[in-house]
Amino acid sequence: MDYEKAQRGVRLLLEAVGEDPGSDALAETWQRRVPDALETLTAGQREAEKPTMRTFDAETTDLVVKTGIPVYSLCEHHLLPFFGTVHLAYRPTDEVVGLSKLTRYVRWQSRQLTMQEQLTNDIASGLEAELDAATVFVEMNATHLCEAMRGVETKSTTTTRATVGEPTEAERERFRAAVKRAGGQR
Amino acid sequence: MDYEKAQRGVRLLLEAVGEDPGSDALAETWQRRVPDALETLTAGQREAEKPTMRTFDAETTDLVVKTGIPVYSLCEHHLLPFFGTVHLAYRPTDEVVGLSKLTRYVRWQSRQLTMQEQLTNDIASGLEAELDAATVFVEMNATHLCEAMRGVETKSTTTTRATVGEPTEAERERFRAAVKRAGGQR
Amino acid sequence: MDYEKAQRGVRLLLEAVGEDPGSDALAETWQRRVPDALETLTAGQREAEKPTMRTFDAETTDLVVKTGIPVYSLCEHHLLPFFGTVHLAYRPTDEVVGLSKLTRYVRWQSRQLTMQEQLTNDIASGLEAELDAATVFVEMNATHLCEAMRGVETKSTTTTRATVGEPTEAERERFRAAVKRAGGQR
Amino acid sequence: MDYEKAQRGVRLLLEAVGEDPGSDALAETWQRRVPDALETLTAGQREAEKPTMRTFDAETTDLVVKTGIPVYSLCEHHLLPFFGTVHLAYRPTDEVVGLSKLTRYVRWQSRQLTMQEQLTNDIASGLEAELDAATVFVEMNATHLCEAMRGVETKSTTTTRATVGEPTEAERERFRAAVKRAGGQR
Amino acid sequence: MDYEKAQRGVRLLLEAVGEDPGSDALAETWQRRVPDALETLTAGQREAEKPTMRTFDAETTDLVVKTGIPVYSLCEHHLLPFFGTVHLAYRPTDEVVGLSKLTRYVRWQSRQLTMQEQLTNDIASGLEAELDAATVFVEMNATHLCEAMRGVETKSTTTTRATVGEPTEAERERFRAAVKRAGGQR
Amino acid sequence: MDYEKAQRGVRLLLEAVGEDPGSDALAETWQRRVPDALETLTAGQREAEKPTMRTFDAETTDLVVKTGIPVYSLCEHHLLPFFGTVHLAYRPTDEVVGLSKLTRYVRWQSRQLTMQEQLTNDIASGLEAELDAATVFVEMNATHLCEAMRGVETKSTTTTRATVGEPTEAERERFRAAVKRAGGQR
Amino acid sequence: MDYEKAQRGVRLLLEAVGEDPGSDALAETWQRRVPDALETLTAGQREAEKPTMRTFDAETTDLVVKTGIPVYSLCEHHLLPFFGTVHLAYRPTDEVVGLSKLTRYVRWQSRQLTMQEQLTNDIASGLEAELDAATVFVEMNATHLCEAMRGVETKSTTTTRATVGEPTEAERERFRAAVKRAGGQR
Amino acid sequence: MDYEKAQRGVRLLLEAVGEDPGSDALAETWQRRVPDALETLTAGQREAEKPTMRTFDAETTDLVVKTGIPVYSLCEHHLLPFFGTVHLAYRPTDEVVGLSKLTRYVRWQSRQLTMQEQLTNDIASGLEAELDAATVFVEMNATHLCEAMRGVETKSTTTTRATVGEPTEAERERFRAAVKRAGGQR
Amino acid sequence: MDYEKAQRGVRLLLEAVGEDPGSDALAETWQRRVPDALETLTAGQREAEKPTMRTFDAETTDLVVKTGIPVYSLCEHHLLPFFGTVHLAYRPTDEVVGLSKLTRYVRWQSRQLTMQEQLTNDIASGLEAELDAATVFVEMNATHLCEAMRGVETKSTTTTRATVGEPTEAERERFRAAVKRAGGQR
Amino acid sequence: MDYEKAQRGVRLLLEAVGEDPGSDALAETWQRRVPDALETLTAGQREAEKPTMRTFDAETTDLVVKTGIPVYSLCEHHLLPFFGTVHLAYRPTDEVVGLSKLTRYVRWQSRQLTMQEQLTNDIASGLEAELDAATVFVEMNATHLCEAMRGVETKSTTTTRATVGEPTEAERERFRAAVKRAGGQR
Known part of the structure; x- marks a missing residue:
């Protein structure tokens, strides 16, 4: 910078x-x-600050779901923060990633000037590449201060989702249920 | 006027x-x-006050969902307010609309003498035209003061929905889930 | 009388x-x-006190759902009150009924000596006839004082439902979701 | 009868x-x-059905508080039920009464044609006599069906209290706090 | 009219x-x-429509508290509704008023063009006169649509209280506690 | 600017x-x-944009309390938003201020580069001057993004209060209770 | 005995x-x-104490659902209580059973030395026989004191279900939804 | 045994x-x-099984409060369990006891045939002796199965408290507040 | 050791x-x-401490579900605890296992250095072997202190699931619903 | 190290x-x-890592309260974590400290082998020295894994408080109220 x-x-x-x-x-x-x-x-604009995604062996091919990750980002139009919660999931192949790495990756990605729709997509496709995962789900719920503290001066919630790969219906259902349970964490 | x-x-x-x-x-x-x-x-009766719907490029074709938009309108039969919450969603093609514009559009539309059933429809078909979106969902939950403060003097909730386009079952499910989670915002 | x-x-x-x-x-x-x-x-036993069901033109054929209507009735076996909440829905054809009329109709029907199972049915078939609606859903949740204040002296909730017409699966799902959201109003 | x-x-x-x-x-x-x-x-009108108040030795002179006792009674003006919750407390001298007896006594007293204000008083003065207690607190929160299912057709809560004896400020505070905590049981 | x-x-x-x-x-x-x-x-502007306040004998001089009375009124500046909840209490002398009369009185008073501060006062002094009560408490919590649906377009709660007579500290505390418990009814 | x-x-x-x-x-x-x-x-830095505080006659000298006013401001050290809720009260003399003016005044004051401690004070002393009120209470609960989205990256709540004048203990208690009840609005 | x-x-x-x-x-x-x-x-071990299941005519063949029935039983291994809630449903043919009878039947059955899995089955098959019903659902959620007050000293919830007959998918869904809504009654 | x-x-x-x-x-x-x-x-009847109360040096003479301790005991009249929650506090002098010891002591004491009033007293006076503490507060909230599963078949909460020593008003207030906050743990 | x-x-x-x-x-x-x-x-690393899984005859082949089992384990990378809740289910054949054994088994398995993904799998496959059950579901929700108290210093929830056997869709749905209802126990 | x-x-x-x-x-x-x-x-054992406490001018001498600060520490007896929430307050003289510094100070102090009673005291006396504040309140609510995951295997909450200086009764009340409101953040 x-x-x-x-x-x-x-x-x-x-x-x-x-x-x-x-x-x-x-x-x-x-x-x-x-x-x-x-x-x-704006760390998310600098590749060098991307967290390394260390993995470990594990006997599981079931979806790993992580809910309630706090997220803060900057709207590229008003340079005001938008923030909320990310829920995500991936299907491991032979290895699982250290759980805190998922949080670190979301934090890194969110630190740039962007839009919520774009950021959701960037996290999903980025994680797929990092984890070499066949399936990744990302859902983000956020409030935008550019709406709440000026302009329409109204607080609502925007929900975006991105799906990478070809999840089974059972996997979709599991992610849906975990997100629903985590609803109170919004 | x-x-x-x-x-x-x-x-x-x-x-x-x-x-x-x-x-x-x-x-x-x-x-x-x-x-x-x-x-x-009654601003919603004057085309000139309709908000402009500025859009931006974004790499996403996933449903964008916005929940918890407050809505206030006037019942055309008793000129008494009815009010509650609108949840809506649309599928962007190559562009996304500025998020606050969705709130502005709902506010503009609701400012006229109307009925809840009609207003729900008007928001859905209006947004479709404005956004050139293939799919739009609108759900409104409202309380009517013409029922609550006189007449039957009883408070209940009326729920109406309008769907434009041919959403997939997965999109219906996503909208349903987001609305459910936003339930507490009614 | x-x-x-x-x-x-x-x-x-x-x-x-x-x-x-x-x-x-x-x-x-x-x-x-x-x-x-x-x-x-016992007004519900007198046809003359039935509310008139005034309708209005509206461009909608989506289900109109009304939840949280309070209901009080008298059990015909012990002449003790049972009471709770009615949720209902109907599919309008070219016209919608004034919203408060739905509440008035439920109130009128419930004012007679009856059983919950019968009352639920009477509201559903009565509304179908009044509104000339192709589809009507009625769900009632009630507590019975004949159980709670004497006899087993135990409070539980009885849920009955009646469906008239041939609703689509999507309509069933919408009614289900609205009733679920209104759960806290019981 | x-x-x-x-x-x-x-x-x-x-x-x-x-x-x-x-x-x-x-x-x-x-x-x-x-x-x-x-x-x-109407059992409460017949002395013969009054429960016996068996007591036991106990090394305590601290207030015994019992909250969340369900109560159902009949309003003497409309013969319609009113019901809710009784919270009570007494200071034992050398003996404590079997806990279920307090519930039985409230149930017995409430089974008569009466008014909430009168019933609250009757329970307090009755318990004082039965237990030979120096201090008795009784608080009742109730909903009246004569208001809710006809007439004003409005549900509100009526709260009455009766105090017998000369409780200390610390005892008043303890009863207050226990009633507050039991608030959710209304 | x-x-x-x-x-x-x-x-x-x-x-x-x-x-x-x-x-x-x-x-x-x-x-x-x-x-x-x-x-x-506007019924509250016509003396003839004032409800009669029938009383009954009762052995109680403890405060009678009534919480959760719904109230709807019209703001005299914008002719838009404001509404919420009234909690009130009075100390009976030898007689208690029929409980539904308190609700009727609040409803009657609120039906006029007024301001919340004035209405609260009018209910308190009116009840004192009607009941010949030494002490009356009235608290009103309300939302004003003239703020929420236009103007600042922001929803907040306004709380006003009026006290008539010289209540004891214990009576103040009892009213406070009952209002607190009824908080969820706002 | x-x-x-x-x-x-x-x-x-x-x-x-x-x-x-x-x-x-x-x-x-x-x-x-x-x-x-x-x-x-930064409108709050420009006197010209201060809202006018129109008052009306009213027969009340009881505290008027307004809770749940949303507040958004900018921290003068990091230019990042802090936001939350303001609760306030004042004792009217012969006149009451239009209720929406209180909200407008808070909004105007909060629109400047400031610190929460200072802003709370500025609202209290500003309102006293505007309303010529003998007593003003202001309490603010806020979250600071400079803490939450960077730095300690931890979300907590900061509560500040300012009192102008010499309120009675009863007035302090009333403000306390109203703020407590409004707790869920934080 | x-x-x-x-x-x-x-x-x-x-x-x-x-x-x-x-x-x-x-x-x-x-x-x-x-x-x-x-x-x-242990009344449930004595056929003579089984409640009679009086039925009434009713025009309904929709599922009747009863949720929130309290249940207390004794674990046959430790003679310690297990308790919780039963939810049940049946499809009436031409007659409906008095609602309190369902509660009485559950109470009677649960009063024996048994295991939760067995008791759930016994209620379902017993009701089928008593009501001559084509379909019966029973779900029980219980806490076992033999786990909580000794042994593992840990409180968890055990859920068992029994289904008699061939319910349609719509009936399964209705029972599921009613049980879900009654969740808070556990 | x-x-x-x-x-x-x-x-x-x-x-x-x-x-x-x-x-x-x-x-x-x-x-x-x-x-x-x-x-x-019945371990609580055997002195040999009493837990040892190991203490540690600490620079504090402020009240140590422990809330939400689960308690299970046996009613000496029906040999049926009663259970709930204990909250307690003590003022340390120069040493504090290992925190888990407080839980162990409550568990040990509660394992005998007793009454709630007596048990509350026994815990308070026992802890005073064990800890050589000048002040001990104990509050117990419990449900009694002898009331709930037979007899009056009604579930209510019994609250007992015992105080040893001469606590200051500030200490009473602190214990009260901690118990209130722990209310949801009942 | x-x-x-x-x-x-x-x-x-x-x-x-x-x-x-x-x-x-x-x-x-x-x-x-x-x-x-x-x-x-680390007891879970020692086969000798594995609890014996005593079974009993029962006339049921319906899924037995146990929700809300507390679980504490040690992360093998930082030797810091992770903990939360396990929900599980199995389909009994001719016998059911003592309910507390399920809790004991989870406790035993969790007492080793492991990862959540691995532990979930180990419980599921271990129970299948112990119970000779055709179907076992295990879901674990946990918070990891290695994330929360150091490193990213952020608290989120990780959800893992393992399924053994070939459950029917109805069984999947029952487990899903039971887990959803137990959501508040997380 | x-x-x-x-x-x-x-x-x-x-x-x-x-x-x-x-x-x-x-x-x-x-x-x-x-x-x-x-x-x-263990950073808290190294003075060099203590955060600097930068202050700013502000026109306020009212208590500044900060609630909901997450805290994680290590119990010096079992080297297992205990964690929960700290609420604190101080009275500024002419200057206020940067709000995030309070959080940083709590984090730094908690990072050592200690006991909850001692840590609470250390934060209070440390802050007094750092801020040169006349009054400091600190309250900590924590769960101890040495109790929950082994030993008594029971989860309860321990509450400790330390007060430095001579706060007025009004200040005590303000801190109490803020802590109460923050109760849900535990």
Whole structure:
């Protein structure tokens, strides 16, 4: 990331809204805090920060389902956060991935300027490639601050899903049921 | 809207129920407030106020589902509000619509004198035309004050649904599940 | 209703349990209150009190579902109340009925000496005739005081359903889902 | 109870509302079922059916609290049931009463024609006499069918309380807290 | 009520928003339905429709609390409904009022053009006069459609309370606790 | 607001994170959308946009409580949103303010770069000045995205309160109870 | 039941655990209370105490479902209670059984030394015989004190089901849905 | 425990209710299972099985509160279980007890034939002695099967409390609050 | 288990993190407590500690379902606990297993160093062998402390399932429904 | 931390329980993963890793309350995790601390071998020193795996609190209320 440009950009925004970037309260805002936050929140655009997906042997070919993964991302149109929960599943072949890696991968992917529809797809196709899995399900439920804190000023939930591979009807049903049970975690 | 007629109408209603339209408390009621409110609440009858439905490229053809959109409308028989929640979904082709536009469209459509059955249909067929979408689902759950605050004086929930296009069974199931999960938002 | 017979009947019951019908506290009980209540609670036996079912044009042939209608009736064996909730649905042809009429019809039908199984059937077949609807669903969940306040002294829920016409599987599913969501209203 | 008078009374009521007391469905209604039910539901008017309050030695002078006792009674004005929950407490001196006796006593007292305000008082003063207790608290929350199934046709909750003796502030607080926790049992 | 003026007023409003008052769908709207509704919803302005408050002897001077009374009223500034729940209590002297009368009184009072703060006060002082009660508590929680369906388009809850007389601290605590328990009924 | 500076600032931020501001997807982001959003979200810094606080006569000096007002603001250190719920109360003297004005005032105040502790204070002292009220309570519960979506990556709730004037203990208790009941709205 | 043997048995158990059967506290335990309880709790082993299953004419062949019947039984291996809830359904032919009889039958059957799997079967086949019903469903959810209060000292739920006859898929679905809705009653 | 007497006792009970103690299903019931269970469930009568209360140094004199301890005991009158939850607290002086010891102590004490009032007292005074604590609070909420599965056949909750020492008002309040929060664990 | 090696290992770990194993507070930690705990928590690796699976005759071939079994295990990669709930089912042939044995078996299996995917499989195939059952379902929902208390520091739920045999669709549906109902026990 | 000692210690533990530390599955367990985890989980013993507590000017001296901070720690007796939630509050003087710092401080303190009673105290006195605050409240609710997954094998909640300074009664009440509202977050 071009840190200096980020500093200049934030400084301009502060001036634009009539704040004094030289004040005690705001000096670190543009010198350090916002640029740092921006760097973190765009990690998903840098391949080098992608988590490695370590796998282990396991005697199972049943769907592994992980629900309730918190997700935070930035809407590329208003640079405001959207956030919610991801539920996902994959069918392991001979190996299973370390469970925390699934969470790390979602976090990494979500840290970029994007749209929810696109991000859901990117997680699903990305995991398929990483895990060499025949089947991947991803469902995301999110609230968008660009809707809630300005504009229509209304809070609703957007649900997107992406499916990779050719899951059986039984697998679809299992994912559906796990997502339903995790409903309260939204 | 014919503002002056609205003023006269409200004034007559106040007189009809024995109130004094010239009193301090009620002067603005007929001069400004009710006519203004009426103008807002009938925006859906004026094509010019229809929100524009800006779209964006996205690599997805999976159903986009939006649940928990608040809806308020006026029953054309008693001019009393009915209100509740709309859940909807559409299948994007090459583009997705800005998410807040779905909420805006529902709000615009609901601002007219109508019946719940008709409004549900109007939102579904309107969205299909706007989005050029092959499939649209709309479900509305509402309480009607014309039932609750007079007449039978009983509160129940009316549920209506409209489907446009030829959704697959899997899409029907996804919409059903999302609506079920959003149940608590009614 | 034969008001005078009702008065004599209540008076006898008071005497039977050792109360003095002439006392200040109980005079109006047999002279006015119980006969009045009885008249109200048997309105469903008098065709003349049936609500008229006014309909309106609407562009919809989707199922209209109404859930959470409160219902109170009298068990014909113990003359004790049973009560709970009715959920119903019908498929309109070219017209929809005023929504409050559905509630009024359920209230009217339930005001007679009957059994839950019979009442559920009567509402379904009655609505079919009134609305000339091809499909009607009625589900009733009720608690019976004849079980709860005496006898087995145990509270459970009895669920009955009646279906008129030949609904599609999709319509059955929609009714099922709406009833499920309304579960908390029992 | 004068069983024969009860039979005649019920028979008159059936005739009053236009039913045939000789029909198969209704014969037992007036011959056996309603008179039996009436006998049960007025047991509280007959001293002979009062439960005996057996006590046991116990090393405790702390308040014993019993929450969530179901209660069903008959309103003396409309002969319709009112029902809900009783919470009570007493301070034992050297002996505690068998716990089920408290429930039995509430049941017995509630089986008469009465008003909620009166019944609450009767239970409190009755228990004080039976248990020779220095302090008794009784709280009743009830719904009245004479309000809900006819008349205003509206369901609300009526709460009454009676206190006998001179409880300490700490005892009041304990009863309050136990009732609050039992709130969900209403 | 001046029925003919009401008809003319509604007719003008329909014309003002561009509707045709002569159409099949709307003819009864201004000829019959809205004037009727208006008459009902302003009953509280007509003394003649005030319910009579019949009382009964009872051995109790403890607070009688009634929670969860539904309330619907019309905001005098926008003629839009506000609605919610009333909880109230009074200390009887030698007599208690029929419980349904409390509900009827709240319903009658709420049927006028008013503000929530004023209505709460009117119910409290009105009940004091009717019941000749030394202490009356009234609490109202309401949602205002003039806020929710237009304007700020935001739903919040407004809570008002009025107290008449000089209640003891114990009585205040009892009312508070009963209102808290009834919280879920809002 | 200096719109052109805002455009330049956003453009720099996009470049800093390696995005192309000239792309189709992002052109409007810096040209229109983010500057517009920024203007809205800093309205609280511009006195001219403060809502007028229209009042009405009312016979009440009891606390008026408003709970469940949604609030969204921007943390001045990371320019990330924090949001949650405001509950507030004031004691009217001879006049009450229009209820929606309270919501509008909270919204206006929250639209600036600030800290939760400061914002809570600003709302309380601002309302006191606007309403000329002797007593104002403000409580805010919020989640901060600068904690949740980066940094400690942990979601907790921060609660702040400000009190202006000398409320009585009874008023404190009423506010406490209303906030408690509104707890589920957090 | 051999009452005297029961007395001797209980006396021996008291002695075995080192209690004095002659003490004031325990005399009635073996002389009267435990033998009485045992007699009640084994009523299901005595055909003579089986409730009669009175039926009535009704125009319905739809499934009648009864959920939330409390059940208490004794595990034949540890003589400790297991308890929970029974849900059941049957398809009436020309007659329906009095609803309280279903509860009575479950109570009678459960009062014996048995296992949950066996008891579920016994209720289903017993009801089929009693009602001459073509289809009977029984589902039981129970907690076993032999697991919870000793041994593994862990509380879990055991679910058993028995189906008699050849129900249609629609009937299976209806029973499933009713049981699901009654889930909270476990 | 006198194992052989226990065997004889159980055998007699089986014979009393008409079962064959020699059958395959029941042989182990009297030979092994019930005597074993009885031994476990009366451990609290044997001092030797009392858990040792190991303590550790800690810099705290604030109340340590433990909520949600499951408790199962046997009613000495019917030999049927009563069970529920214990909440307790103590003020440590220089040392704190291992947390699991509190649970073990409650379990040990509850394993005897007793009454809830007595057991609550025994736990409180026992802990005071064991921990040499100046203040101990114990609250027990329990359901009694002797009420629920026979007799009044009604389920309610009995709450007992015992306090040892002279707690401050602040300590009472803390225990109260912790118990309230643990309410859902009942 | 090699107890002495375990002692040495724990001692080394204490030294590694800079603690003094000779201190009063920690002496028993390595001498007794951790080695004991380790022995318990690896019981599943020792065949000799496997519970015997005693069976009984029963007239049932319907699925027996057991939900809500608590499970605690150790992740073999970080030696940190993962825990949650197991739901399972099996179809008995001529005999049913003692219900507590299912819980014991799950507990035994889970006490080893393993992964959730593997453990789920081991329970399913182990039960099949023990019970000679044609069909076994096992579902496990767990939280992993290696994710929650370090690393991604995020709590989500992992769901795994294993199915042995060829269950019918009806059996799959029954297991699914029972698991769904037990959802709240997670 | 002495990394090499940690490796040797883990290796010994694996050998002690009969595992092969040289196996593919376990090599990294002792070489890297457990030592790393241990280092993280004992950070609280190293002053150098204490977070800096940056403060900001703010016009507030009202209590700042932060609820729902997740906490994970290691019990110094069994080296098993205990975890739950911390709620805390402090009274700022002229400056407020960055909100995320409170969470960071709790996390840092909890990462050591300790007891819940001690940890609660350490957080309170540590924060007082760091913030130079006159008043600090800390409450911790936790579950201990050393109780739940072995030993008594029972899950309960332990609640500890520490107070530093001389808070007013109003401040105590505010903290109590905030903790109560956060109850569901436990």
